[in-house]
Amino acid sequence: MSVVPADPVEPPEPAWRQRAVERSTRAAKLRAEQRVQRFLDAAQELIADKGTTDFTVQEVVERSRQSLRSFYQHFDGKHELLLALFEDALSRSATEMRERVLAVADPLERLKLAVELLYDASTPREGQQSPLFTDFAVQLLVSHPDQVATAHVPLLTLFTELVEGVVEAGRAVAPRPRRAASLIMQTAMFTAQAPAPGGAQPSRIGAEDVWEFCLGGITGTLRASAEETTGTAKARKATAAQKAAPKRAAARKSASAKGAADSMV
Numbered sequence: 001m002s003v004v005p006a007d008p009v010e011p012p013e014p015a016w017r018q019r020a021v022e023r024s025t026r027a028a029k030l031r032a033e034q035r036v037q038r039f040l041d042a043a044q045e046l047i048a049d050k051g052t053t054d055f056t057v058q059e060v061v062e063r064s065r066q067s068l069r070s071f072y073q074h075f076d077g078k079h080e081l082l083l084a085l086f087e088d089a090l091s092r093s094a095t096e097m098r099e100r101v102l103a104v105a106d107p108l109e110r111l112k113l114a115v116e117l118l119y120d121a122s123t124p125r126e127g128q129q130s131p132l133f134t135d136f137a138v139q140l141l142v143s144h145p146d147q148v149a150t151a152h153v154p155l156l157t158l159f160t161e162l163v164e165g166v167v168e169a170g171r172a173v174a175p176r177p178r179r180a181a182s183l184i185m186q187t188a189m190f191t192a193q194a195p196a197p198g199g200a201q202p203s204r205i206g207a208e209d210v211w212e213f214c215l216g217g218i219t220g221t222l223r224a225s226a227e228e229t230t231g232t233a234k235a236r237k238a239t240a241a242q243k244a245a246p247k248r249a250a251a252r253k254s255a256s257a258k259g260a261a262d263s264m265v
Contacts, residue, residue, distance in 0.1 A: 036074050038064040040088065043081055053082060083144060086137055087151040093121055094154035101158075107165040108172070112211050114162055115188050118155070119207040122192035152185070159185055163218065172218040184214045 042063035046055040057078050061068050075081045097117050101110045141148050159181035166172040174180040188210050 032074070035066060035070055036084075038066060039071060039074065039081065040085060043085060047085075057081075079140070079143065083140055083147055083151070086140060086148070090151050091154050094158050097155070098158050101162065107162070107169045108215075111159075111162040111166055111184075112215075114159060115184060115211050115214060116207045118185065118188045119192045119210055122189040124193060155185060156181060166218065173220060174218050180218055183217070187214055 039060060042060045043055070045063060046059055047053055057071060058068070060078075060081065061071050064071075075084070097114060100117065101114045104110045104113055137148070156178070160178045163172070163174050163177040163181045163184070167174050167177060188207075191205050191210050192207075194205070
């Protein structure tokens with residue numbers, strides 16, 4: 001009986017070779033991550049110095065003390081670098097926000113704190129870029145909407161969990177928590193970025209105003225208020241109609257009497 005297999009068998013790769021390759025891959029990955037971080041740090045420094053994203057790729061390369069070739073090994077261009085900065089800022093903000101809100105016991109207070117923190121982080125500040133809503137964020141939203149949506153996933157996940165917590169506690173109603181979370185986020189971020197309105201409403205819409213509006217949306221108080229307002233308007237209209245009815249009847253009676261008198265002449 002032969003112990004030699006009829007078909008050739010591929011010998012298993014030695015364990016030492018697997019370890020060597022894995023070690024080499026880890027080392028290469030670490031070096032790549034360090035190079036990418038140096039580019040990000042350089043871009044962040046330029047933004048802080050200039051107060052704007054009006055810088056060139058060459059300036060980033062020079063500030064990072066790396067090569068242009070290395071830059072394009074990791075990024076397609078400036079827009080991808082800015083997207084990386086935006087995504088990194090959102091991820092860090094979501095992590096910091098999660099740590100702070102989870103320290104609050106009440107589910108509704110957790111969501112309120114998250115709205116206030118997001119509003120504050122999105123508010124423009126003189127001489128510096130807002131961490132979540134910068135000038136290039138608007139450009140990216142127009143040119144790369146899918147990537148921007150992906151970048152918001154950590155924050156959206158957090159807000160969805162917070163909305164679900166409020167619903168589970170019986171404090172609000174949201175048939176689609178993720179959609180409600182998205183609406184709350186957009187309300188806080190875009191309202192914080194908007195300039196103070198003029199005319200009859202000169203004061204800026206603050207975080208408390210945003211929270212009251214969002215709270216009404218998930219608890220139904222806004223809907224109830226609207227229904228009450230509509231009901232009050234209808235009641236007033238009915239009362240006015242009742243008061244006007246005798247006058248209209250008298251006017252009709254007078255017109256009828258006058259018409260009869262005219263016909264007799």
